[in-house]
Amino acid sequence: MKIRTMTDRLEAVFTIIPTANAIGDIGTDHGYMAVELLTRGKANSVIAGDVNKGPLASAAAYIKKRGLDDNIECRLGNGLQATKVGELQGAVICGMGGFLMRDIVDEGPELLDFYVLQPQNGQAELRQYMVQQGYKILRDIVMTDMGKMYQAFLAVRSDVVEQYISESGPITPKRVVEENPYDGLESNSMLWLVGAWAEQERPELWREHIEFLIYQRQCAIDGMTTELAHTEKYQELEREIQELKTYV
CATH class of the missing domain: 3.40.50.150 (Vaccinia Virus protein VP39)
Structure with missing residues (x-):
């Protein structure tokens, strides 16, 4: 073999x-x-x-x-x-x-x-x-x-x-x-991260790929304290999650 x-x-x-x-x-x-x-x-x-x-x-x-x-x-x-x-x-x-x-x-x-x-x-x-x-x-x-x-x-x-x-x-x-x-x-588009061609082609692993990226960001948000809830970083993570959800 x-x-x-x-x-x-x-x-x-x-x-x-x-x-x-x-x-x-x-x-x-x-x-x-x-x-x-x-x-x-x-x-x-x-x-x-x-x-x-x-x-x-x-x-x-x-x-x-x-x-x-x-x-x-x-x-x-x-x-x-x-x-x-x-x-x-x-x-x-x-x-x-x-x-x-x-x-x-x-x-x-x-x-x-x-x-x-x-x-x-x-x-x-x-x-x-x-x-x-x-x-x-x-x-x-x-x-x-x-x-x-x-x-x-x-x-x-x-x-x-x-x-x-x-x-x-x-x-x-x-x-x-x-x-x-x-x-x-646009420079802040999440397509730079996930792959713009992949988003068009939606391969077999696409949904799993996107859901994992959403999970990563949600974990980061969940780990933030109340004091950080209105920071630019928190808002950016929320924006990324919302954009990623449009790709599922």
Whole structure:
């Protein structure tokens, strides 16, 4: 029996990764995503990067065991700083905080064609940052893994969008160019948090996703003292709950 290496979370992320010549797997950990990118035809070459020596050594051993070390290069370094201009078309970054991901994109040697990002927090701020940098968000997905809810999204640089979309795919050029729900979206909209494409598509986990976010905010309100009941923070939480309820 084949040993399972990709978690449900990573398998879901894999579904929204475009095909490209070279992709970076940043924060590669055990190297599982890097191997799948190559063996399942998403990339012809992969740079597997990690800031920690231990996980990178583990990844290198696994990649060598699979006989793929000619096409997957392991590099020790901080995010995309371990790469050079022109080496990659895109990058996959999973399991980190959204603000750290923002810094990784910002500090890279160049802005890549696309990024597939699965932030653990700061989803709204990360989506807003990518749009501010000239990217179109083309996919939002929600998944569960080991009882926890996760989100991921695909951001493609505006000037190369047509290279990474298909008329037969889930998002057509017309929808991307003319109907992208992020265009003109108010900065305080909860769609930056929950995913504007996901709100349109209403995937199987959508209701559970929204109800959990409402529960989180209601718990925060319930934990506030009477003195805090009229604060700006309290009012903002109430506003967020009311907006989230419109998405159920």
